Amino acid sequence: MLHLDIPTRNEFSLLAEKRADACVSIYLKTSPITENVQASRIELKNLIRDAQNQLEEAAFDKKRLAALVDGLNDLLDDDDFWRFQANSLAVFATPDTIRTYRLANDLTSMVQVSDRFHLKPLFRVITFSHSAFILALSENAVRLVEMNADLPPEAVTVHDMPKDAASAAGKSTLNDRSMSGRIHGTEGLNVRLEQYVRKVDGALRPVLAGRERPLIVAATGRLADLFKHMNSYHNTLDETISDSPDRLSEAELAARARPILDASYKANIAEIKALFDKRTGERRTTTDVSDAARAATFGAIQTLLVDIDSVVAGFIDDETGAVTFAEKDDAKAYGIIDQITARAFGSGATVLGVRRDEIPGGGDLAAILRYPL
Structure with missing residues (x-):
C-alpha cells in the first residue's frame, strides 16, 4: 500500500504563513517499492546540494546553513524513513524545522529556496487524487477497498462493519417477521436495508474522518439508492459501479472505478472552464499574472487554476499586490504564482493545481474573480 501523510487544510495554512531566513521546499519523485528508492535518495542529495549552493551564493549565515543541511542529510540517511514511500515526497525545511509529506501524485522533482515555502504543487494532490476508496455493498457482504495509482488495490479493515444485511439487523435472514408482525414483505426489507446502510455508514465514519479522497460506491438497486441518501461522507462521487460487487475482485473494482475517477x-x-467563459463576458476573469497578484492580495479571486510545474520568480508587494519580476530564481526571489496561490487560498478561493493545457489561455494561471477589477 502507499504510505501517505497528506497535509490537512490547517497544516497547509501554517506552511503558507511560515516565514524564515531560509525556507527550502523540495519535491521528489519516489517509489512505494523499497528496492527502487535508492535513485530517489541520490536525487534528493543533488537537490540538497543545489539548495546549499543557492544559500552560499546569497552569503547566508554559515551556522544556520550547517543546521539546515544537517537536518536534510539526517533525513537522507534515515533508512527506516525510506522503507515506506509513495509516488512523491514533499520536504519543507528551515534551519530549525523539517516537515515531510508522502504523496500519491506523481510530481515533478524540484527545489525552491526563499523566505517562504513553495506550495503550489501540493494543490495537485487536492485537485486530482490518484487514489480513492471503493465501497462494495450488497445484501450478502460489504467491504472497503483502497485503490492507489500504480499499486494493487487492497481491502481495508473497518472495525464494527456489519458482515451483511441480515446480521446487521440481528437476523439470520431478511425474510422473517418482526415480533409485532409489522416488519415483513417489501416494507420490512426496506427497513432492514436502512438499518444495514446506517450501520455501514457509522462504521465508515472513523476511517474516512478528515479524508479528502473520493469514495466510489459499488452497489445495485435499492442499496445504491439508500447509501446515496444516507451516506455522510462529503466526497462520495455521484457515479457508481453498477455491477454486483459480489462477483468482483479488488482489482476488478479498481478497474471499474478508475474511469469514474477520471470522469469526475x-x-x-x-465546469470551471464554462464558468470562466461566462465570467469573461462580465469582466470577472484574468490570465494576467500581475492582475491576478493584485486580485489575490485583495481577496478578489473566487476560483484559481494554476500550472503546478511553472515557476515565475519575483516578488509581490504585501500591501498593493504589485509584482516585481526577478531575472534570476535565487535564494531571495520566490515563486510569484505560488504566492498568488497561497493568498487566494487564504482568502477562501477554490484553488486547483492543473496541467498547463487545462488552463484557459494555456498560461501560468487563470482566475475567476468575485467582482470586476
Whole structure:
C-alpha cells in the first residue's frame, strides 16, 4: 500500500504563513517499492546540494546553513524513513524545522529556496487524487477497498462493519417477521436495508474522518439508492459501479472505478472552464499574472487554476499586490504564482493545481474573480 501523510487544510495554512531566513521546499519523485528508492535518495542529495549552493551564493549565515543541511542529510540517511514511500515526497525545511509529506501524485522533482515555502504543487494532490476508496455493498457482504495509482488495490479493515444485511439487523435472514408482525414483505426489507446502510455508514465514519479522497460506491438497486441518501461522507462521487460487487475482485473494482475517477475530474475542470467563459463576458476573469497578484492580495479571486510545474520568480508587494519580476530564481526571489496561490487560498478561493493545457489561455494561471477589477 502507499504510505501517505497528506497535509490537512490547517497544516497547509501554517506552511503558507511560515516565514524564515531560509525556507527550502523540495519535491521528489519516489517509489512505494523499497528496492527502487535508492535513485530517489541520490536525487534528493543533488537537490540538497543545489539548495546549499543557492544559500552560499546569497552569503547566508554559515551556522544556520550547517543546521539546515544537517537536518536534510539526517533525513537522507534515515533508512527506516525510506522503507515506506509513495509516488512523491514533499520536504519543507528551515534551519530549525523539517516537515515531510508522502504523496500519491506523481510530481515533478524540484527545489525552491526563499523566505517562504513553495506550495503550489501540493494543490495537485487536492485537485486530482490518484487514489480513492471503493465501497462494495450488497445484501450478502460489504467491504472497503483502497485503490492507489500504480499499486494493487487492497481491502481495508473497518472495525464494527456489519458482515451483511441480515446480521446487521440481528437476523439470520431478511425474510422473517418482526415480533409485532409489522416488519415483513417489501416494507420490512426496506427497513432492514436502512438499518444495514446506517450501520455501514457509522462504521465508515472513523476511517474516512478528515479524508479528502473520493469514495466510489459499488452497489445495485435499492442499496445504491439508500447509501446515496444516507451516506455522510462529503466526497462520495455521484457515479457508481453498477455491477454486483459480489462477483468482483479488488482489482476488478479498481478497474471499474478508475474511469469514474477520471470522469469526475474532467467534469470538474469542464465546469470551471464554462464558468470562466461566462465570467469573461462580465469582466470577472484574468490570465494576467500581475492582475491576478493584485486580485489575490485583495481577496478578489473566487476560483484559481494554476500550472503546478511553472515557476515565475519575483516578488509581490504585501500591501498593493504589485509584482516585481526577478531575472534570476535565487535564494531571495520566490515563486510569484505560488504566492498568488497561497493568498487566494487564504482568502477562501477554490484553488486547483492543473496541467498547463487545462488552463484557459494555456498560461501560468487563470482566475475567476468575485467582482470586476
